[in-house]
Amino acid sequence: MRGRAPDKVRTVTYESSAQPETPASPSSIITDSETTHDFSEKSELGWKPAGPLREVPLGREAFGFDVVTELPNTAEGLGRGGRRHGRTGIIHTPHGDIHTPAFVPVATQATMKAVLPEQMRALGSQCLLANAFHLFERPGEEIIDQAGGLGKFMNWDGPTYTDSGGFQVLSLGAGFKKTLAMDTTGLKSDDVIAKGKQRHAFVDEDGVTFKSPLNGSMHRFSAEISMGIQHKIGADIMFAFDELTTLMNTRRYQEESVERTFRWAKRCVTEHFRLTEECSGKPYQALFGVVQGANYEDLRRLAASEVASLDFDGFGIGGAIEKKLMGEISAWICDELPDNKPRHVLGIAAVDDIFAAVENGGDTFDCVAPARVARNGAIYTADGRWNVLRAALKDDFGPLEEGCDCYTCTHYSRAYVHHLLKSREMTGATLATLHNERFFVRLLDNIRASIDGGYFDDFKKETLTRFYRNGSKG
RNA sequence: GGCGGGUUUCCCAAGUGGUCAAAGGGAGCUGACUGUAAAUCAGCCGCUACUAGCUUCAUAGGUUCGAAUCCUAUACCCGCCA
Numbered sequence: 001m002r003g004r005a006p007d008k009v010r011t012v013t014y015e016s017s018a019q020p021e022t023p024a025s026p027s028s029i030i031t032d033s034e035t036t037h038d039f040s041e042k043s044e045l046g047w048k049p050a051g052p053l054r055e056v057p058l059g060r061e062a063f064g065f066d067v068v069t070e071l072p073n074t075a076e077g078l079g080r081g082g083r084r085h086g087r088t089g090i091i092h093t094p095h096g097d098i099h100t101p102a103f104v105p106v107a108t109q110a111t112m113k114a115v116l117p118e119q120m121r122a123l124g125s126q127c128l129l130a131n132a133f134h135l136f137e138r139p140g141e142e143i144i145d146q147a148g149g150l151g152k153f154m155n156w157d158g159p160t161y162t163d164s165g166g167f168q169v170l171s172l173g174a175g176f177k178k179t180l181a182m183d184t185t186g187l188k189s190d191d192v193i194a195k196g197k198q199r200h201a202f203v204d205e206d207g208v209t210f211k212s213p214l215n216g217s218m219h220r221f222s223a224e225i226s227m228g229i230q231h232k233i234g235a236d237i238m239f240a241f242d243e244l245t246t247l248m249n250t251r252r253y254q255e256e257s258v259e260r261t262f263r264w265a266k267r268c269v270t271e272h273f274r275l276t277e278e279c280s281g282k283p284y285q286a287l288f289g290v291v292q293g294a295n296y297e298d299l300r301r302l303a304a305s306e307v308a309s310l311d312f313d314g315f316g317i318g319g320a321i322e323k324k325l326m327g328e329i330s331a332w333i334c335d336e337l338p339d340n341k342p343r344h345v346l347g348i349a350a351v352d353d354i355f356a357a358v359e360n361g362g363d364t365f366d367c368v369a370p371a372r373v374a375r376n377g378a379i380y381t382a383d384g385r386w387n388v389l390r391a392a393l394k395d396d397f398g399p400l401e402e403g404c405d406c407y408t409c410t411h412y413s414r415a416y417v418h419h420l421l422k423s424r425e426m427t428g429a430t431l432a433t434l435h436n437e438r439f440f441v442r443l444l445d446n447i448r449a450s451i452d453g454g455y456f457d458d459f460k461k462e463t464l465t466r467f468y469r470n471g472s473k474g
Numbered sequence: 475g476g477c478g479g480g481u482u483u484c485c486c487a488a489g490u491g492g493u494c495a496a497a498g499g500g501a502g503c504u505g506a507c508u509g510u511a512a513a514u515c516a517g518c519c520g521c522u523a524c525u526a527g528c529u530u531c532a533u534a535g536g537u538u539c540g541a542a543u544c545c546u547a548u549a550c551c552c553g554c555c556a
Contacts, residue, residue, distance in 0.1 A: 131510075166509075168511090290509090346508095473507090
């Protein structure tokens, strides 16, 4: 027999009217006496888990976005006329609401590496993002469909996203280990763009041919194929299949790429509504169009207005972005996008990047960094990022971060996490990831509260000054 | 007691006359990770006044222009035989 049986979870019903609540206070998350078994009932954050499918609205009206508070414009506003596009809001999905701005942890292969969905919920994560390309390769979208969709498959009853596989156009194509929001100082094209046999992705007008990182076999992705896979996977929010370029591509190539991505976007919309019709018994899956255009204002504005002209439910801000242009690029794009649809900034999680993107109109943000970096020992704190593997911490019995409300900090010491990671014990990755993910979820909770409370600018200044005071990365 | 094998920089382990401060692992140290080909990767890892010098390959002596490498003795360790 398939499926899970926890009746107490099934009895929770979907409430689209949930109001945003203040971010969890330190004591509201986990306390000693509360943590024995079930993580799932402890979260007091501002969203409600979804109920069974029959109670979920099926049509497109199940998806929506309400703006709650807009940031006031200032003289320094980067949008047209000093506009600041930042705002708080609520994204409604068939599997629950997302209070924005929100951090979206990345569960590429239908799992947070080293962490259970229950634990993600307990630390306040409102939603998770998986990857269509990786799930297509393994286990295959059919399996996930049979399981009842991504959420059921991985035991996550909140909202889910899938990336289209567009990121793999870059990571498998141009090169591995190349960052997105990067400092390009001193970099040359050859440092970033792989050639010949090194390449595992090849772009043409119709789509992309991938060489499987798993076994070397060749796979074909196109707008239609990506939509088909993402519909089978069944996430609440999908992304249109796009081409992700590097900052090292020529201006000419970026132009071609933006146009190609637009042609793919149109095909994605068409295919999306065809599949939506075909699968009319399932909850509506929203589709976000992705805006490319690298560092060029004209291309970004063009791409945004083109994508905005299509019948998307929301938008993704994607592509390579020079770090110092994070705010500008977001502002250019949001100038061209409608205010009544959510905007997701793909793949960012440097603290300063998050502030810049929120201030200029980003609503949700995903990134692998907190999880990946945690597995490698780097710990985010309000006072910057540092490495728990440092020898000096082997006998430091304080928490990772003084005053942190996360499960790790309230139960375990630096010395213990240091020991586990040094010993390559899996639980070390778990504890470090719990902390870092909580850090970003809480950061976005606090940013949201600061916008609603009218003190965003002070909060931003204070937070950034403190975080980067000691020259921290991240 | 006899015969044979061995002793290399923290550990394991290459190296049997110059290209050796000495391969490779591990451990250790430091750093990086931004829509996850990442429980990964990079640098350091005898000492210093570091584009060079100094002190090392069980210890002491010797052969040689030159020794971790050859010879002698000693000390341990491991086999087999008594």
